[in-house]
Structure formats: structure tokens, C-alpha cells
Amino acid sequence: MTRALVNVPKTAKRGEVIEIRAMIQHVMETGYREGPNGVMIPRHIIKRFVCKYGGEEIFSAELFPAIAANPFLSFSAVASESGTITFEWTDDKGETQTASADITVT
């Protein structure tokens, strides 16, 4: 289990544009590097990130080897209703990591 950090405002006014941030600890190994023993280090990257708001996908991203370790994504959304915002990262081994945060919209 690795560490994921998310930041969502606890409260927002209906219709307000909110900033959402998400960062996961991950090596993002490109697969193009040689280890000290001369053997290529296998690729190990996060491939996909999905953010859902009240169960509906509002943002997703495909990630590639050019993206640095510990990818940090920041994006905007419109606060529409109180609910849970969920985050899911999937790596190229099929492993997933999730996080979530609640928002109260008034």
C-alpha cells in the first residue's frame, strides 16, 4: 500500500469552481533505465487516474513514462451537490489505490 494524498474543500457554495488536488507516491519507472547490474529496470508506472463525484466520472487521465515520480494532478470542478469525491489510480500491474473526500455544498 502506498500513500495517496487528496485535497478537496470541505465546504463550497453551489456552482462554485473548486480546485481538487491528488498526489500518489509512485516510482513511475520508465522501463528505459538500466540498473547497476546492467539489466533494464522493468517499467512500472501509474497508467490511469479517475476521479468521480457522487459516483459520476468528472476527470480522468492517462499517464505515460514521461511523467515524473509521485505524480501530482490538480484540476477544477463545479460544486454541484454534497457528496463523496473518489480517486482511483491504476498501475500497469493492475494494482489500484483509492482515496476519497467528502464535500458539503450549500
Next chain:
Amino acid sequence: MTLVEANSTYVACPFSNAVIAGLRELDQQKFGYDRLRGNGIDVVHRKVTAVDTKSRSVRLDDGKQLAYDRLVVAPGIDLRFDAIPGYTEASAEAMPHAWKAGEQTLLLRRQLEAMNDGGVVVMSAPANPFRCPPGPYERASLIAHYLKTHKPRSKLILLDAKDAFSKQKLFEAAWKELYPGMIEWVSLSFGGQVTRVEPATRTFITEFGTHKADVANVIPPQRAAAVAAIAGVADQTGWCPVDPVTFESRLQPGIHVLGDAIIAGGMPKSAFAANSQARVCAAAVVDLLRERTPASPKLINTCYSLVAPDYGISIAGVYQPANGLLTDVPGAGGVSPMEAPKSFRAQEATYADAWFKTITRGVFG
């Protein structure tokens, strides 16, 4: 030769972390310029207001002009009060930086002394480059030493805009040994980047949370100090590109730049490094005035850090010009060993003390 220096007293930054922790007095950090007078050196305590590179002259704040054949500037740093929203010059009262030794050093010390046992000290460290790469971690160590001695229920959180720092393994091992559970280092990847501060409540807002401090120490991002801009030697990064053989500015012929203000490649922004650069630059200036070609130099840096009064660690490097920058000489230098008896750490602490005495004696007489 004329030395133009705005301040009549120099307050040394090395060892000022020990002043913050109450292990030393600020007076021990102060040096005067009197012994430099004579020896063909005029010392003028004035500010430089303008540099005319065409006529090769410097204007002082009393209106006087000084002509030069070669101008050497050691700007030092300015703290960037435009870098962290909420952190202005005025907020340095509530959240001292103490990154220039003097009143700020004493202010941070007084705030630590006034804090209750069980309080939380929050520090923030900037991304590279900045003055004294191991400095924030030495400071965290010595504050922890003060807390352990006087306020043992207290805690220190160090928010960092980096994922790695100088002498990291040595510092982290020493923290575990000397101050278990007392120092929490929050790296960039764990949300250490400060995006805003609220001085009224001594609050740090990071990308992923907030930290309210009883004592707050903000070490903000930095740039070459104002005189670098006056002389036209700083580029858009805020720092000064120089030739690594002569330290002549890449932007202004005839002006040489030294110390924390320069883009020195592998060489860190330290007092030891600045002093090494000054010696090389002085020799190069003499060569250039005599129309000789300066030889390619080798420069040394050593940085001592105190983790406790009797626990010193060090990093040393040797540098030479390569590809237009100062570059590590492979295989030279090194850091203190990871495994060492207490007597070894104690000895390094005495070396640190001897180094401070030697360099200040060498510079100020």
C-alpha cells in the same frame, strides 16, 4: 582597493542556528571591518545605488562615484517576499525567517523561549537552490535539542518543498538516535509544499493540509540580493551566471560575482564555498589586470552541521570548471560515515568550531 559594505558590523550566518537554540550568543557572530583598513584597503560603509558599466564606475548613496578597473560583488541573498502568498516582510515578525543572522535570529530564539512545553514548532524549507543547503536540517536538529532539554513534550514539523536534502541519511539517523519522535519531516511527495501562510494565526497551508504552529519559522525561496540587479549581473532566474575560472559575470564584462548569489553548478551556497571562490577570483583579477591568462582552478567546500552541541557531521567537495560550470571532481570529497562512535561525532563538532574561528579570523583579522 575599496571595500564598499552597507553594514558596519557583519553578523555571521554559520553557527547562528546555535544562537537560536540558546547555545551561543549573537555577539559571538559579530565581526567588524577595522582590521581590514590599512593594508591598501579603504572601507566605505555605504550602499551602492548604481553601477555604470560603460564608464566603469559605482555610485554610492552619498552621491560619491568610485571608478573601477575590475568590480567584484558578493551580493549574498534576498529573501523573496513574493514567493509564498501571505508571507511578506511584515509577516517575518510573526513567522521569522532567521535566514539572515541578526535581529531575526534573536526573534526566533525568543519565540522558542516563550513557547509552552507541549507546543508545536513548524518550519518550512524551500526548493533548491537556496543559501546553506544543510541549514534547515541543522536548525531543526538544534531546535529539537533545545526542546528536548527544556520543553520535552514539544514537537517540530519540517515542511519541505523537496524530496531529498543534504546529508539526509546522517541527519535522519541522528534524529532517530537523539530526538526520537520529536522531528517530523514532511517531504514534497508527502504534501510538504507550502502554498500559503496566515501569519496572524501562524498557520501553514500546504497542497494537502494545514499546520498551525506555536512557533513558526518560514525559510522562503531566495534570489541574489538587490545589488546584483543594480549591477545587472542577475539573470531571469534571480541568480548570477559567472565564468567558473575567473568568476567574471557572463552578463557584464569587468564585473566579478561571488558567493551565494552565483549559479555555481555543483558548488553549494555556503560561507566556505564563497571564501574559496573569493580566493580564486582575487588571483584571477590580479592575472587579468596584468594581462595574464588565469589558470583553471580547483575549489574546496566543507559544510559542518551540528545535530547537537557535541554531535557534528560534515560534507566536503572539490570542484573544477567543466562545461562552463563548477563541477564535482569525481572521487574527491565525501560525507561523514554513517556508522561512527560518539567520540567521532564530538570531534567533528570541535572541527566545526575550529573552522568557524579560522574562517572569521582569516576574513576579518
